[in-house]
Amino acid sequence: MQENITKAINDNINQKFTIMENRTSNLQIKINKQQKTIDYLERQARKKNLILYGVEETEHGYEELQSICYIKNHMKISREQSEIELVRRLGKKENKTRPLLVTFTKMGRKI
Template sequence: MEHVMEILKKIQDDLCNQKQEIKNMQENITKAINDNINQKFTIMEDRTSNLEIKINQQQKTIDYLERQARKKNLVFYGVEETEQGYEELQNTLLRCIRNYMKITIEQSEIEFVRRLGKKENKIRPLLVTFTTLGRKIEILKKKGALKGSVVNIKEDFPPNVLLKRKELQEEVEKERKLGRNVVLRYDKIVRLPGNFKNRNYMSDTRKQKRNLSASPEHQITLVNESNARQVSKKNKTNNITSYMNNITLKKGLESSSTERHTQSKNE
């Protein structure tokens, strides 16, 4: 019986040892697999990071090239769409610049011109590429001449920049309400020296001044003031005349008294 118990105990120990070995093998296999997976993940992360860096660099290059390609562009809105070909379209643009902006421009200064979007019932914008950046800047500076007309000019920005500018415009308005002089340049907000002047307030003030000058009561007041000034000038002239007469009379009296005194001495 004891012999049987020893055999059973030995079998039990062997089973325990086998279980431990199996457990160790599992742990080793799991560790090896995890190490292998981690190593592969590390390699993949490095590759992904390098790819992201390259993509960002390429995106910056693309943005720069696109910005340079659009640098000499302007977009005209409201230019009549009656052309039948490229030459007519170019002539329409030249007439628009000459008539509305009073700028002398030649056909050789236009590198390329085309309509944007599909032809519909509304007038499509007109994309213009000038031969020189200086000419484009000169025309953009004189966009104020288009005020009150159906034509308007804007710079040509990529879609992502337009979206960014739209988001930043709200922030610009907030900064200006606080009195900060900020402007939106390309896709960034730039702070300028000095305080922001509220143009709307200034325009309202100018309107009030114009209305005030057109008021009949104010015109009457101006007339009365003008009459008063004329009266004061007349009074001033009269005062000067009387003053000169008094001086002349005084000199005459003095000369006559001197003559009398001389005659009395001679006698």
């Protein structure tokens, strides 16, 4: 009788462990799918970025940085202000010129 009780308890514990292992593996599969989706979305967002090197740091704020007409004046490309989503400098401010990150609203406009 003691063996039957022990066996019943062990079987019950094994069933619960099997259920937990299945849940864990399902959650791991979901996490992997979500990570792939996040990676894809990050790549898509970075595709709209353009990094310009060698642009002098003469601006004294975001408004001046955004109004830099480097693209229009030096690259002979017309653009509207609404086509640019974000403009910022990359890295810490040091003695050397930092790269300029320009994020466009559309991938086609960057190209």
